[in-house]
Amino acid sequence: MSGNNTVLARNTENAPKNALFSQTVAFSHYNHLSAQLPIDPTSGEMVVGGIKEQAEQCFKNIKAIVDSIDHVMDDVVRVTVFVKNISDVDTVDAVYKTFFQSYVPTRTVVAVAALPMDALVQVEAIVSNGEGTIPNAPQAGDIIKVTNNTENAPTSSLSTQTVAFSHYNHLSAQLPIDPKSGELVAGGIKEQAGQCLKNIKAILEGIDVPFDDIVKINVFLKNHSDLEAVNEVYSTFFPDSAIARAVAYVPARTTVEVAALPMDALIQIEAVVSHGDGTPPQAVEDRHGLIIEANNTKEAPINALSTQTVAFSHFNHFSAQLPLDPKTGEMVSGGVKEQAAQCLTNIKAIVESIDHVMEDIVKVNIYLKDITDTDAVDEVYKTYFPTGIPARRTVGVSALPSDALIQVEVIVSNAEGTPPTVA
Template sequence: MTNYNAVLARNTKNAPKNIGPYSQTVAYSHYNNLSAQLPIDPKSNELVAGGVKEQAEQCFKNIKAILDSIDHIMNDIVKITVFVKNIKDVDAVDEVYKTFFSSYLPTRTVVAVAALPMAALVQIDALVSHGEGTIPNAPQSGDLIKLTNNTANAPMNSLSTQAVAFSHYNNLSTQLPIDPKSGRLVSGGVKEQAGQCLKNIKAILESLDVPFDDIVKITIFLKDFSDIETVNEVYTTFFPDSAIARAVAYVPARTVVAASALPMAALVQIEAVVSHGDGTPPQLIEDRHGLILEANNTKNAPISSLSTQTVAFSHYNHLSAQLPIDSKTGEMVTGGVKEQAEQCLKNIKKIIESVDHVMEDVVKVNVFLKNIADIDAVNEAYKTFFPEGTPARTVVGVSALTGEALVQIDAVVSNAEGTPPIA
């Protein structure tokens, strides 16, 4: 990490005091990464009274307060992730959602999870544009604009945009297995549904004239975690996509999340983060760089044929979720959730070090817990890796993890040097 292009962590008293070692928002380059907001009243630091509607409203108020504190507005949000305890509550959340996004619509992910911190009914995460960036006096400071896109060749949603590009990234709305012609779930099981999700992502990218292999990170949400092998069969027919990608066996970074329920009773939904080499205006054509993806694996962390440990593009590294696996033995570490969390973070540290970065470069951490009550034990291990509590953070309880895992952790890391243009 350098002082020239530094990770910028910020907090405001107008949003809830952090209930763990994290910051409300961490800016780096042209994005602000927010910690997921719970429905906590910042004055009392307790959950607001009422049901899911009141809780959703408080989550958005907290996000707005954070954005106000850094001179940003709600329309600067590029992506929203809504975690609910009960999928049936989504309609009530949407009533509130519409009052905060009346014209511009960000990309969106909605998922029901097993548990949320403080027994909340809803928790909302946001990724926000940062026009001025964190590079002092950068030529494009304050000038970049968002580019929104929808295509009839993929499912349309009145509450979200299919793709929102800002700076050098396209952020896609999570794709359900919906046939865009009928507007209904495709027939068949999880295999057919996974194929449709990936077809929808491909259709969106084709509408943007972006190849499928420009995907940097994939997140798969599964209703039944045991379906992962079937989904993987489909997955390998899409990745790698091009001859160039096949030549180097490129696959994106990846995280798999067990959902307790998905919209429309789907069995799977898939989210993608995509590189955007030419950036967003007003860069002049001659200033646009054909940036390349930099994929990296190290033998010092667990290796998978289905994912790359870290994929860098422009000023970010996106890491695959790490399980508590010892890379030397290939087995889960012994002990409880504290030891497992420590191993996950050790794996992340090894990956980061392999690309000449340090833990202080981490801007966002996502923690997936088999038992949400384990968060205090996780925090004990977490604080030894992040003593300043700088990264933004999201914590959710999930219904299942691989094998005997109790915790899984993924991370987004700053990449000060950026990635080079095509020679």
């Protein structure tokens, strides 16, 4: 029955519309929303005011999209907040509390170098989709969210450590906080990276999930020059089990330099985790024993620390693609247009290597060294996504690996799902 899942893109007049991307794209049991800017949908202009007014408009736009697909804000499982100034987080938090008054989703907060339209804040969300997207078939409309916090990792009144829905657990981004003291761990980047990963491991142990069930890791770094040191620590955590070591399994991964992080941390790490048992009341045959399918192709750049794409259940999570020529391993010549084309060509090669097509992409995340390159990137983007279906996020960053001008990551639907383990 899983083969009948469809990509369902939707837009409402009550939130800002853009011809290049959809407001929300549902597939199976998740809705992926485009990042929302503080734009008044009536005027198409930035809302008047400062950070408070901008944050309110971002969340109003999210709520309008959620309402338009017959969901409620408590169906949000993850929120990502991008701010221009980390000092604005307290004001954003005050607004955030008015939209999530009891239940709180998982959350990531980072300050970035720039946002589209010179906005002060941009917010995106992932929303559960209990009815799924299989047409004309009975659905598990009463699938439940499962939230969990453990004292062995840092807790926050503004976020839940992990929220499971259907076959995925979404974790809040972890700072290098010692859960006993509530303070940043002593030391430098290595100690901080180790603490972030220890916190993730503690959360997973709290829900009886192995560390190697992680399918995607996102690393947010204050200084990209710290990446080599982070990789040393990272390699001690992945692979984690004998089985994973035997096949050299590592999750898909994206690394981004950010302008600032909460508590002036040097690093923050978030994880997306497979959940083979699903959440009730999924039928036994639909939930037990699903396997992770990791894939690399020589037609795209290969990295020993990340897998190009990791499939689980009905989604493929991709590592962010740099504008590297897979044949030479070097940066493609040219400017941002040529680099954007190479990133998307690499993505297309990976998509085709797993017998999918570009129309199966549900979400695109674009990281730009210079936010003013957006128009040039959009010219290239249109040739790969002429229908404008995927949801999208664009942020400006101060540095990218290999001194690239652009980096692109995607999430791809997986209609056939992944098979259960056969005894």
